[in-house]
Amino acid sequence: xxxxxxxxxxxxxxxxxxxxxxxxxxxxxxxxxxxxxxxxxxxxxxxxxxxxxxxxxxxxxxxxxxxxxxxxxxxxxxxxxxxxxxxxxxxxxxxxxxxxxxxxxxxxxxxxxxxxxxxxxxxxxxxxxxxxxxxxxxxxxxxxxxxxxxxxxxxxxxxxxxxxxxxxxxxxxxxxxxxxxxxxxxxxxxxxxxxxxxxxxxxxxxxxxxxxxxxxxxxxxxxxxxxxxxxxxxxxxxxxxxxxxxxxxxxxxxxxxxxxxxxxxxxxxxxxxxxxxxxxxxxxxxxxxxxxxxxxxxxxxxxxxxxxxxxxxxxxxxxxxxx
Ligand SMILES: [Zn+2]
Numbered sequence: 001x002x003x004x005x006x007x008x009x010x011x012x013x014x015x016x017x018x019x020x021x022x023x024x025x026x027x028x029x030x031x032x033x034x035x036x037x038x039x040x041x042x043x044x045x046x047x048x049x050x051x052x053x054x055x056x057x058x059x060x061x062x063x064x065x066x067x068x069x070x071x072x073x074x075x076x077x078x079x080x081x082x083x084x085x086x087x088x089x090x091x092x093x094x095x096x097x098x099x100x101x102x103x104x105x106x107x108x109x110x111x112x113x114x115x116x117x118x119x120x121x122x123x124x125x126x127x128x129x130x131x132x133x134x135x136x137x138x139x140x141x142x143x144x145x146x147x148x149x150x151x152x153x154x155x156x157x158x159x160x161x162x163x164x165x166x167x168x169x170x171x172x173x174x175x176x177x178x179x180x181x182x183x184x185x186x187x188x189x190x191x192x193x194x195x196x197x198x199x200x201x202x203x204x205x206x207x208x209x210x211x212x213x214x215x216x217x218x219x220x221x222x223x224x225x226x227x228x229x230x231x232x233x234x235x236x237x238x239x240x241x242x243x244x245x246x247x248x249x250x251x252x253x254x255x256x257x258x259x260x261x262x263x264x265x266x267x268x269x270x271x272x273x274x275x276x277x278x279x280x281x282x283x284x285x286x287x288x289x290x291x292x293x294x295x296x297x298x299x300x301x302x303x304x305x306x307x308x309x310x311x312x313x314x315x316x317x318x319x320x321x322x323x
Contacts, residue, residue, distance in 0.1 A: 026052045026213035027312040027320060030271070033072050034307030035064040035105035036098050040272075040279035040291065043105050044307060045088060047243065047273075048076070051211045055164030058126070059207070059219055059243075060088045061116050063107040064307075066096050068123030072308065076124040077164050081117050081134065082221030083177040083204035090116025091180060097307075102278050112182045114141055122147045127163055129153045131170030132177065133202030141183075157205075167210040171232055173223035175204035175251065208237045214315035218242040218265055222251045222274065229264035240317030242267045243305075246294045247276035254290045258297030268317035269301040280304060 028051060034044030045062035057078040058065075063086070065073065081089050092107050093116045100106030111119055118141045121128050128138045128151060139149035155161045160169040178198025181189040192199065206221040218229075218239035233239050242265050246257040251274060261270050272279075272294050279291035283306055286292060295302045303311055303323045312321040 027314055028052065028211045028213060028215050028217070029310050029312050029322075030305075031072075031310040032305035032307050033058075033061075033065050033070070033097075034305065035094060035100070035107075036102045037308045038283045038306050039102050039281070040275060040304055040306060041102040041105055042276050042278065043087060043107060044305065045274055047271075047305060048073075049209065049211075049217070051164065051166050051213075053165045053212050055166055055212075057164075057166065057209070058120065060221070061090045061120060062087050063090055063093045063116065064097075064105065065090070065116060065120070066094045066099070067109065067111070067116065068120045070097065072097060073120065073124070076120060076126045078166070078168075079117050079121050079126045079128045080168070080207055080219070081128065081130050081138075082173065082206060082219065083175060084134065084137075084179050084183075084201055085177075085222065086180060088222070091182070092116075102281075112180075113185050114145060115183070118142065118145070118147075121151065125151070127151050127153050129155055129161065129163060129168050131156045131202075131205040133200065134177075137179065137183075137201050160210075165212045169208045169210075169237070170205040171208055171218075171237075172226055172228045173204040173206045173221040174226050175222040175224070177201055177204040206233075208233060208239060210237075211315075215313055215317060216240055217317075218244075218267065220244045220251075220260075220273075224252055225256055225260055225264070227264075229260050234265050239265060240268050240315070241271070241313055242269075243271045243273050245274035246272045246290055247274045248290060249276070250274075254294035255297060258294055258299075262297075262299045267300060269303060269313070269319060270298055271303050271305050271311075273305060280306065 033046040139152035181192035207219040245251040
């Protein structure tokens, strides 16, 4: 009997080894679409995640993607919007990749009253997956522009949806989420603007994505420090890779973000985002920058999101290529 068990164990180990080999090809690819090739610039937010099954997800497109015709986009199946602020939903965008300088990118093309997110979704026939009260807003924008309102999909705190083989959940982000009255327009929009009041589309969010290879990724969105980063993002979802906003003032700064990563989420690797500064020159960290402070303070592998450079991650959040 023991001998049979040993043979069985050997067979299992053998198949695990084979699975391990095929897992090398089961990587999630992440490509930053920032304002300037090979750099980390102040307005950079957009990341494209590609599941091993081919599903492509655009996270927080912001202003650095030059609208739906940006040649870097390719196929986009799903668009994620953590919250409605202009630098995330995209109230404007660049004329073309590399327009302006890294210090001062040209983002002079208005995307109002739709947003860069909605314009790309319409052109690419993408699903927009959001939490909170944002799905109704996106459904109305899609419907008003000839799109299908059913392409706006809800995933509210505590639940999840599976789209294109990727499980998508939203998590709490400690931030605000006012809707610019210019999205509303008309007399109501004008009155709201005059009174300094934003529209209510519920709370800001972060995301937890579970890819088909098992990789779990936390996308912080704009947030402060929350207990959920420990109890929910790590405790329940067990995220192995994090994309963490470090820009300070509007979100966690580099030291606070390092605390979140080191003590709360505790992933195997982190991609800093939303740096709101020139983070790199020639692809190297600018000494004394917030990015530099974060890289030094984080106790896990830090991978800079250099625009256009694809990084590949295995199911444990380890970068296996492109870092
Ligand atoms: Zn914000």
